[in-house]
Amino acid sequence: MARPAHATVLERATHVGVRALSVLVLGYLVLPIVVVLPLSFTSGELLVYPLPAWSLRWYREFTTAPDWTRALWNSTVLAVVTTVVATAVGLLAALGLQSLRSRLKPALYGLLALPLVIPHVMVAVALFYYYARLGLVGSFAGLVMAHTVLALPFVIITIAATLQGFDVNLPRAAASLGASPLQTFRMVTLPLILPGVISGAVFAFVTSFDELLVILFVGSPEQRTLPRQIWSGVSETMSPAVVAAAVVLIGVSLLLMAVVELLRRRGERLRGATRP
Amino acid sequence: MLALVAPSVLFIALFFVAPLGLFLYRSIDNSEVPGWLPRTTAALASWSGEGLPDEPAFRAVAEDLAALSGSTALPLLGRRLNHNIPGFRGLITGTGGRVDLAKPGRMREQLIAIDARWGEPAYWQTIRRERHVVTPFYLLSALDLRYGASGAIERAPAESAIFLGLLGRTLAISLVVTGLCVLLGFPLAVTMAGASPARANALLILVLIPFWTSLLVRSTAWVILLQNSGVVNQLLVGLGLAQKPIPLIFNRVGLYIAMVHVLLPFMVLPLYSVLRNIPPELMRAAASLGAPPAVAFLRVYVPQALPGLVAGASLVFVLALGYYVTPALVGGPGDQMIGYFIAYFTNTAVNWGMASALGTLLLLVVALIYLALGRVVGLNRLAVR
Numbered sequence: 001m002a003r004p005a006h007a008t009v010l011e012r013a014t015h016v017g018v019r020a021l022s023v024l025v026l027g028y029l030v031l032p033i034v035v036v037l038p039l040s041f042t043s044g045e046l047l048v049y050p051l052p053a054w055s056l057r058w059y060r061e062f063t064t065a066p067d068w069t070r071a072l073w074n075s076t077v078l079a080v081v082t083t084v085v086a087t088a089v090g091l092l093a094a095l096g097l098q099s100l101r102s103r104l105k106p107a108l109y110g111l112l113a114l115p116l117v118i119p120h121v122m123v124a125v126a127l128f129y130y131y132a133r134l135g136l137v138g139s140f141a142g143l144v145m146a147h148t149v150l151a152l153p154f155v156i157i158t159i160a161a162t163l164q165g166f167d168v169n170l171p172r173a174a175a176s177l178g179a180s181p182l183q184t185f186r187m188v189t190l191p192l193i194l195p196g197v198i199s200g201a202v203f204a205f206v207t208s209f210d211e212l213l214v215i216l217f218v219g220s221p222e223q224r225t226l227p228r229q230i231w232s233g234v235s236e237t238m239s240p241a242v243v244a245a246a247v248v249l250i251g252v253s254l255l256l257m258a259v260v261e262l263l264r265r266r267g268e269r270l271r272g273a274t275r276p
Numbered sequence: 277m278l279a280l281v282a283p284s285v286l287f288i289a290l291f292f293v294a295p296l297g298l299f300l301y302r303s304i305d306n307s308e309v310p311g312w313l314p315r316t317t318a319a320l321a322s323w324s325g326e327g328l329p330d331e332p333a334f335r336a337v338a339e340d341l342a343a344l345s346g347s348t349a350l351p352l353l354g355r356r357l358n359h360n361i362p363g364f365r366g367l368i369t370g371t372g373g374r375v376d377l378a379k380p381g382r383m384r385e386q387l388i389a390i391d392a393r394w395g396e397p398a399y400w401q402t403i404r405r406e407r408h409v410v411t412p413f414y415l416l417s418a419l420d421l422r423y424g425a426s427g428a429i430e431r432a433p434a435e436s437a438i439f440l441g442l443l444g445r446t447l448a449i450s451l452v453v454t455g456l457c458v459l460l461g462f463p464l465a466v467t468m469a470g471a472s473p474a475r476a477n478a479l480l481i482l483v484l485i486p487f488w489t490s491l492l493v494r495s496t497a498w499v500i501l502l503q504n505s506g507v508v509n510q511l512l513v514g515l516g517l518a519q520k521p522i523p524l525i526f527n528r529v530g531l532y533i534a535m536v537h538v539l540l541p542f543m544v545l546p547l548y549s550v551l552r553n554i555p556p557e558l559m560r561a562a563a564s565l566g567a568p569p570a571v572a573f574l575r576v577y578v579p580q581a582l583p584g585l586v587a588g589a590s591l592v593f594v595l596a597l598g599y600y601v602t603p604a605l606v607g608g609p610g611d612q613m614i615g616y617f618i619a620y621f622t623n624t625a626v627n628w629g630m631a632s633a634l635g636t637l638l639l640l641v642v643a644l645i646y647l648a649l650g651r652v653v654g655l656n657r658l659a660v661r
Contacts, residue, residue, distance in 0.1 A: 008569075021460075021463040022463050022464045025463065025540070026479070028460070029486045030485055032497045033486060033494065033497060036500055039500065048510070049507060089283045089284050089287060092281070093280060093281045096277045096279070097281060108285070111293075112281075112284055112285070114293070115292055117594070119597065119600075121598060121600040121615040122299075122618060125299065125622045126296045126635075129295065129299045129628065145287070149287055149292045152284055152287060210490035212601060227492050230496060231601075234495075234496050234605055243500070246496055249489075250493055253488045253489055253490060254488060261481070
């Protein structure tokens with residue numbers, strides 16, 4: 001709310017109060033994450049301040065202990081494969097939905113967004129029940145399918161949002177100039193919607209990389225990922241290595257968030273430039 | 277164009293709709309009992325339920341259990357019936373190994389000699405009631421109801437009537453978390469909407485950082501911060517606000533602190549996307565027409581903010597209902613929500629029927645909220661992420 005020039009004392013006080021509260025709320029949102037990070041650099045065994053001394057001891061543990069290195073590897077492989085599958089399948093769906101002129105469209109959107117609204121613990125338990133019958137518990141394919149389903153809505157929504165600002169005359173022009181549908185897609189459509197596709201892929205990656213419950217229920221002990229390893233760390237022995245792993249998760253998430261933010265702002269700038 | 281959507285639909289159908297559908301069906305599925313006790317369930321169909329059944333029913337149960345003897349189905353059947361009456365497992369497995377079909381004499385005397393409980397009508401009535409391929413047993417249990425000895429539905433005894441309380445607790449925790457998110461999120465969203473574009477973007481980043489940080493990591497952070505020797509208690513004691521560390525973890529206070537932290541961005545982001553589109557001129561117009569600030573705020577600003585408030589609040593509420601990780605890590609035994617018990621009945625108790633019935637209950641509440649609030653729920657507004 002813009003502050004009018006003739007504000008009374010009470011209004012000014014309210015305004016200052018709202019701002020002060022906002023600062024406190026922002027502190028509450030961000031500080032817990034910031035305050036915990038340095039604890040991973042402790043030389044001691046306990047997660048308390050003051051640190052006895054600064055040390056990379058727990059990062060050494062994280063990069064050498066087989067439990068953690070395997071978890072990092074498992075997380076990365078699973079997230080990469082999930083990203084490829086979810087982005088490819090989701091891109092097709094977004095393109096199909098965009099040009100679909102049917103009463104089915106809202107129903108299809110609803111169906112594809114369904115995984116967003118069902119509590120994850122239920123999805124995980126239901127998949128466990130289902131996979132137990134199909135013999136997919138503990139299989140890599142089973143995990144990829146599960147993570148793909150959880151990531152698909154994000155991919156489709158993100159790419160569909162980009163396609164809304166997409167000029168459908170451009171591929172038509174390409175086609176009229178003799179380009180095949182595949183050429184049109186590769187040389188005209190894809191370059192234009194690439195920022196949306198990348199954002200969608202990032203969402204898919206983060207969804208899989210941070211996912212805990214599906215792994216908890218349908219993953220085998222050899223398939224433990226970073227979130228799974230952190231989970232058992234918190235519930236058993238809370239060592240600073242858990243925080244080091246958390247720092248890695250936060251780092252990856254924030255890096256990818258920066259990518260999406262930059263793409264989003266670039267898109268806003270471009271739209272602002274073409275449509276004043 | 278439908279062909280392009282087909283792979284996604286197939287994925288969702290095969291790995292989402294089908295698992296959920298089968299899992300939900302499990303809440304009424306009872307095919308195991310008539311499947312493993314075909315002769316008994318057939319014989320008991322014509323029994324009135326009064327007293328003890330006739331000799332053919334005793335003979336039938338003896339034949340069914342003898343047929344299962346030595347197979348893995350016998351303990352599984354025992355576990356299944358144990359859900360209805362604790363101790364049924366021992367009756368089934370104990371009888372299955374010892375019954376002798378060739379022994380002369382009435383089966384009734386032989387079975388009661390093996391285990392006197394075969395002389396109690398309650399066990400027979402249970403098998404009779406559970407003779408169909410579907411059962412209302414689990415859904416009734418999830419509502420603290422059961423079949424009494426007379427066959428009428430009655431309230432479960434107090435010591436096992438825990439599920440309505442659980443549902444109430446889940447709703448109450450979600451409601452408090454939603455209320456706190458509105459109280460804390462509204463001023464922040466107002467400030468963001470009134471800030472210059474550059475500053476608004478900076479504030480947005482500060483909201484997005486926790487939003488993008490995994491829920492598990494944030495819950496873990498609160499476990500570390502809220503423990504007795506944690507930073508929060510160090511601060512409280514250091515500043516003289518507390519004499520000794522206050523228990524902040526494994527209780528309701530800690531759960532609220534962590535859950536509001538995790539869910540607040542889901543309140544702020546949809547709200548902000550609505551607030552930033554409210555033209556500031558309207559408030560000035562209200563002021564110039566003589567409305568005191570409080571009146572202008574309540575009658576001009578709040579009505580326009582309402583879609584954002586409802587969207588954010590309903591999103592937070594629905595997400596909170598299904599929470600499992602945060603309560604499991606930060607809450608105490610008395611702060612666990614429905615999600616925890618779904619996991620418990622799956623992993624620890626291995627009672628799929630009960631897990632599924634609680635899941636059905638949870639899904640029903642979620643579905644009711646979506647039906648009631650329809651498109652107001654702020655999923656589409658999260659595109660700002």
